[in-house]
Amino acid sequence: MDGLDSCDRVLVPTDRNDDVIALDHAVEIARRCDAEVCILSVVNPYEMSSVTERTDAESRAEEVVAAAAERARDAGVDAEARVETGTPSKRILAVGDETDADVVAMGTHGRRGTTRYVVGSVAEKVVRHSPVPVLTVRIGAPGELPYRDVVVPTDGSEANDPAEAWGVSVAAAFDADVHALSVVEPSRLPGRSDEEGRDAAEAAVEEVLGRAERAGVAAAGAVTRGTTHEEILSYCKETGGDIVVMGTHGRSGLKHALIGSVAEKVIRLSDVPVLTVPMQKASSDGDGA
Structure with missing residues (x-):
């Protein structure tokens, strides 16, 4: 793949309703190259202490990706929503491979709420190991769209x-x-x-x-x-x-x-x-x- 002009799919990992800034960038990119977005939430069962907790987490994740997919569709971009279970960085990379994603777009802080979440975390691992470009958007410092x-x-x-x-x-x-x-x-x-x-x-x-x-x-x-x-x-x-x-x-x-x-x-x-x-x-x- 030579660049954005041959992009067909953007993968957007997310785990929370307020983590939408990376989605906005992904949607704008997808609109520019007539691509679709795949919105993914990964539930980590290894952090759950009970079946009930896992079920609740999966239910919340379904709501998050459904709302994000609807937001993308409202912007005129085809969107798929997925919820997976497993180690987040591994599942993100696996789903990227399964869906032939050309770009991964993700925020750089998550549930822990730290501005240094990218370091030694899910986003850093994805950047390190992704075979395709990764767009990281620091939540709280989102930049502006469209790019000039x-x-x-x-x-x-x-x-x-x-x-x-x-x-x-x-x-x-x-x-x-x-x-x-x-x-x-x-x-x-x-x-x-x-x-x-x-x-x-x-x-x-x-x-x-x-x-x-x-x-x-x-x-x-x-x-x-x-x-x-x-x-x-x-x-x-x-x-x-x-x-x-x-x-x-x-x-x-x-x-x-x-x-x-x-x-x-x-x-x-x-x-x-x-x-x-x-x-x-x-x-x-x-x-x-």
């Missing part, structure tokens, strides 16, 4: 190609502008100068600008120096970015090289949604978790 400015961080590596393609495709679908950013961190490598790093960063930005031009999307770029996640967040505020589209692999090529560092920090701290894009689907390399 799409921030695309890049390091110029081949591993980042899918994220760049997705960033441009999101901008094309929303008639938005692309803002490409490459960050030069102070070099810790012997014999490597900051000037070399800047040359590579400028080339990376030019590659994104070229992609945008070929897609007929307006774009601008910048190279900054500093700590990568801080520069991404700062650039997003400076440009009025509505969404960040970034990869989960870095120049090192190590699997999930950025998760636990740059991408995780951006997800935690961003006031706008973050779409994390894996290098490739797990089915193509046999190593998806």
